[in-house]
Amino acid sequence: MTVVVKIGGLPEILDLEHLWHDLECRSRGGFFVSWSWIGVWLANLPQGWPLRLIRAEKDGRIVGLGILAGGELKKICNVPYCATEHLHETGVRELDMVIEHNDFLLDASCETEVRSEMIRQWLKQVSRVSELSVPGTSLGEWLSDAIDLDEFGMQRSDMTMKSHAMDLEEVRRVGGDPVPLLDARTRAKIRRAKREYSSLGELCVETASSVVQGLEWFDSLEMLHQKRWIAKGEPGCFSNPRFVRFHRMMIARNHENGRALVMRVNVGSAALGYLYGFADRERFYLYQCGFDYDMVERNSMPGLVCHVLAMQALADKGLKMYDFMAGSSRYKSALSNIEESMTWTHFRSNSIRFCLIEHINPVLTQMRFHKRRLLMAFESIRARLTFLGTASETANQGV
Secondary structure (H helix, E strand, C coil): CCCEEEEECCCCHHHHHHHHHHHHCCECCCHHHCHHHHHHHHHCCCCCCCEEEEEEEECCEEEEEEEEEECCCEEECCEEEECEEEECCCCCCCCCCCCCCCCCEEECCCHHHHHHHHHHHHHCCCCCCCEEEEEEECCCCCCCCCCCHHHHCEEEEEEEEEEEEEEHHHHHHCCCCCHHHCCHHHHHHHHHHHHHHHCCCCEEEEECCCHHHHHHHHHHHHHHHHHHHHHCCCCCHHHCHHHHHHHHHHHHHHCCCCCEEEEEEEECCEEEEEEEEEEECCEEEEEEEEECCCCCCCCCCHHHHHHHHHHHHHHHCCCCEEEEEECCCHHHHHCCCEEEEEEEEEEEECCHHHHHHHHHHHHHHHHHHHHHHHHHHHHHHHHHHHHHHHHHHHHHHHC
């Protein structure tokens, strides 16, 4: 039987949840396409945000689901030139949480066939939407051969970031401690830091045992995280109230099912750090963390120590992967033995508008740069004239 794909409005949220859970039981999809993530995402979108459901059926059974969210119009000189639509995000920075391992939710028995047909039907509607976005996919070859873009008058661009992880099965094979799997420099740093912290008390890891405790620890994580980033002159992700609200709801909804984890690493009775992430299909996705950098003066490496101890604890629980997720931070590569990649894909119509924008944007960027320079120069001249005028008036009063 052929795959039939339909795109339309969202059903009532309880009906959608039922459809999603039913397909999730037959899917190999990861945490970020589970209802645990999608349900919280939908609950935190502004009321009335444009959303569509893409669904695929085969033999009368649902085999594919996805949420398409309309994004803001792209503008140049305040003139709209491009409508957008996104898979499982809005494209609006203030609204979106980082999503990785993204995909349609697919029946495991026919993933490739259904995924291809769903994207084909989505691309067919490009007359209404000029740019389609698929953020954070872990399949580097996603649709590279399955879709003939010329058939739809489309072009594709990819942005790929490295992603790092630690193989916890390998950790178990070497006795439960990940340190021997790391390079010599990192091993030395961790051992020195552990000796320093151990002089203050025993190092141990706890996992929040209730929703209330998880939320309390999440608040403590926020304080440590913000302290660190504000000291660097950055606002920190917790400065966005939507981020805080989203993840507090995530913990409240998903602590009991074991998918939302908040861990605390202790030195004696004092907290060295907190780690927050998601456990799904024997994989832990590290999402956020906060550490106390002031506990010791020498060899202060709270992040390295906390991650290593968290790896040990999760390996003991039988998880197979500690996923740092995408990013170029040095600690991610230093603490991992697996390198993957995440790809952010954009499909655009072959429109003269995009060709013009590609030529206009560099010119506008230069104009904005020179405008700022001129404004700074005028401000400097004004301040100088004000100073000279004040000095002259003071001199005249003195005479």
